[in-house]
Amino acid sequence: MSCCQHEAGLDPGFDTAFTVDASRITFGRGCIGEVGDRAAALGMRRVALFTDPSVARLELFDNAQRALRDAGLDVVTYAEVAVEPTDESFRAAAAFATDARPDGYVSVGGGSVIDTAKAANLYATHPADFAAYVNAPIGEGRPVPGPLAPHIACPTTSGTGSEVTGIAIFDFLELHAKTGIASPALRPSEALVDPDSTDTLPGEVVACSGLDVLSHALESYTARPFTQRAAPARASARPMSQGANPWSDLGSREALALLGRYLVRAVTDSSDREAREQTMWAATLAGIAFGNAGVHIPHAMAYAVAGQVREFRPSGYPDDKPLVPHGMSVILNAPAAFRVTAAADPARHLVAAGYLGADVSSAVQADAGEVLAGHLVGIMESVGMPAGLADVGYTDADVTSLAAGAFPQQRLLGNAPIDVDEALLATIFRGALSYA
Structure with missing residues (x-):
């Protein structure tokens, strides 16, 4: 039409x-190696690097970690992201981010990892009861009150598109239902889309x-x-x-x-x-x-x-x-x-x-x-x-x-x-x- x-x-x-809203996108084989320079250019000095236990064992993750450190950045790693996140796993990630006090985020993984980094960034930057930002009618659907810390998303699956959206999806365990948090503020600052990750x-x-x-x-x-x-x-x-x-x-x-x-x-x-x-x-x-x-x-x-x-x-x-x-x-x-x-x-x-x-x-x-x-x-x-x-x-x-x-x-x-x-x-x- x-x-x-x-x-x-x-x-x-x-x-x-x-x-029209979109993250800045870099696409191509090997572009994960740019993450250190990209993070530094966004003003990051202390980076929370999010991944899951499976991706943490991959060479691609090592390449990302190395690129961040070669750029002179202080890296704190959270490798406990759950496949198909829950409200409990989002809370745990947010607690980590609150304690770590990073000034930027890098996520290397599938949609679960990227969504978890979005949620951690949100609750560490603008603390609130968990249900505050969750989509109504399950949560309050409260607007995000301001900008978040910069976030570079590096997807490792060819699927969710989470690297370019302001949506974070999770299972609300008590209700036996999936829901999410949606706000333009959650959209990653940049996306590094490296097809090597899918090989x-x-x-x-x-x-x-x-x-x-x-x-x-x-x-x-x-x-x-x-x-x-x-x-x-x-x-x-x-x-x-x-x-x-x-x-x-x-x-x-x-x-x-x-x-x-x-x-x-x-x-x-x-x-x-x-x-x-x-x-x-x-x-x-x-x-x-x-x-x-x-x-x-x-x-x-x-x-x-x-x-x-x-x-x-x-x-x-x-x-x-x-x-x-x-x-x-x-x-x-x-x-x-x-x-x-x-x-x-x-x-x-x-x-x-x-x-x-x-x-x-x-x-x-x-x-x-x-x-x-x-x-x-x-x-x-x-x-x-x-x-x-x-x-x-x-x-x-x-x-x-x-x-x-x-x-x-x-x-x-x-x-x-x-x-x-x-x-x-x-x-x-x-x-x-x-x-x-």
Whole structure:
């Protein structure tokens, strides 16, 4: 949809402008070696270096640590980040940062590491009760009161796009649900995106992270247009999740095209460096897109799927606790969700399917949902995903609980191109139980 099409039917009560926010990005093999110079240029002298136990053992992490020290910086390392963070792990990281008193942060790892560094930076810089900044209605949704310390994010998975967004996601253990903190202040100052980091990733991890990217792009592209969002009371109150806009459309389309060409190759052949590099570039593009447009139904549903898991333990991930990886929990909902949202803008859903590689030459708009959903299911099969929520332990008896768990994600559901209530969520969850 072009900018002019977005503007069709403008209403004076709706927004007429969109804002583009993005971190400074350096992309390319070996760029992790720039982190010391970049940190010093941002004024860092004492750096909190965040990672997780697995990444801490990699040569890439050693390279980052060495570059920081060679730049003359004092480095304090926090290597206890949890895979799929929780409120408890965020609190522990914030306590470390408060005690360490750094003047800047560097995160080397996947979205869990980057999100944890964001949260630690926030609570160490602007102390408050934990729920204060957590998205409403689960938390207070209090605005971040001021700027944070500089943060350089160095992603090691081609998936979350966290290096270019102001969002930090975690499991709220007491509520058995995922939620997050969202503010432009959380967006990292810079991102160093080094595809070398993906060369040793297991295929299962590349699949989950890459499918998260795919849904970021699809959800951003099909989100409610920014011209259908109420105009903000003041410019600074315009939300990060503005809805689909010409800027986010550019990133979404290119990310979808890259994933259609390279994702299956990146998953199935670990020696295909071109495919892994292009998948990582797609992740950055989609991160910029959804950081400005927002995601919607599949991600809102994913929080309940991940939060209510009972026994499922995926290959390629730590098996110390039940886990549905974030990208898996998102994509399992996506075909069922897009079957429903296609009615809002069939042409846009067909365009998205075409960018992903589906043959849409003879498709009619009435079939848009089925065309996109069917192509997604084919990609999922090609990269070894479960064939629906039933394969990760859910049954029809769980549908009501899953819908109730997803419905509080109003920040996301309000971005959908259709109105969503619990009954509709239950219908979509039921449709996602099996694609076999």
